[in-house]
Amino acid sequence: MEVTKEGIVTTEFVGTVKVVSFLSGRIREEREVFKALEELGQYIEANPGSKVLINLKSIEYLSSAGLGLLVGLLKKSRKTGGQFKLCSLQETIYELFEVMRLTKIFEIFENQNEALKAFNT
Amino acid sequence: MAERSTIQGKSSIQQVAGEPPADLGKLILEREMPSDDALVTPLVVRLTEFMVKEGLIVDKERNRIGLCIEEACRNAVHHGNRRDFKKPVRIKIYLNDLNWSIRVDDEGKGFDLSKVPSPVSEHGMWGERGRGLSLIALSMDKVVYYRNGSTLVMSKEL
Numbered sequence: 001m002e003v004t005k006e007g008i009v010t011t012e013f014v015g016t017v018k019v020v021s022f023l024s025g026r027i028r029e030e031r032e033v034f035k036a037l038e039e040l041g042q043y044i045e046a047n048p049g050s051k052v053l054i055n056l057k058s059i060e061y062l063s064s065a066g067l068g069l070l071v072g073l074l075k076k077s078r079k080t081g082g083q084f085k086l087c088s089l090q091e092t093i094y095e096l097f098e099v100m101r102l103t104k105i106f107e108i109f110e111n112q113n114e115a116l117k118a119f120n121t
Numbered sequence: 122m123a124e125r126s127t128i129q130g131k132s133s134i135q136q137v138a139g140e141p142p143a144d145l146g147k148l149i150l151e152r153e154m155p156s157d158d159a160l161v162t163p164l165v166v167r168l169t170e171f172m173v174k175e176g177l178i179v180d181k182e183r184n185r186i187g188l189c190i191e192e193a194c195r196n197a198v199h200h201g202n203r204r205d206f207k208k209p210v211r212i213k214i215y216l217n218d219l220n221w222s223i224r225v226d227d228e229g230k231g232f233d234l235s236k237v238p239s240p241v242s243e244h245g246m247w248g249e250r251g252r253g254l255s256l257i258a259l260s261m262d263k264v265v266y267y268r269n270g271s272t273l274v275m276s277k278e279l
Binding site for chain 1 (some may be wrong): 136163165166185186188191192195240241246247248249250251252253254255259
């Protein structure tokens, strides 16, 4: 299994699922997180039917712009017939998703293994 | 008369036409920045460090309160000052016996809070923008827009 690391972002394929994780996700690193999400958007558009999992375990800061980027990725994925899931949200981040009712539109899993099992083959 | 928005968090957001009250407390910090997106995060980091040092917030509140400052400043930069670098965003922190307040001023014409769409409606959930005010309302005890929307005062009890 090949893991690509670029700054605070790691990318790997687990089977056919592209898993994007962050080594750190403090306010100072928000720009780097945004850049990775924007690149992921390009990947989803270029690969119809793609399976993408974002592991948010290390993300401790997410602004409205970050939430908006994730919604944008979900829409791109749906439009291109892909599957898009999130996992391992910290409690405070999950609370933001709940208050914004984003738990209704995202598939969110407690951990990476659970999320990977939920992808349709 | 105060208008209440449809945006609800822990507190609701109000809007009044006039000036903010003069008795927000003792002014303990004042900063000004040009309307440049890139300057927002460094400012938020410095302000939250100051607030922790002064005992206004504890370390674990740093992200929540930083998020409120960031959303307020970005709204001022984007919507208030229309990213005009020459127009400043002014931030002041006040402290009194009961609470602290952060005042954010831009040089725009204001806005009508009642026309801001709810980000949690069936349609709003799919939006890629417009969650900033709700995030502020989630963490603050009181949020009021003055001067038709070009001054925001957000307060939290000590």
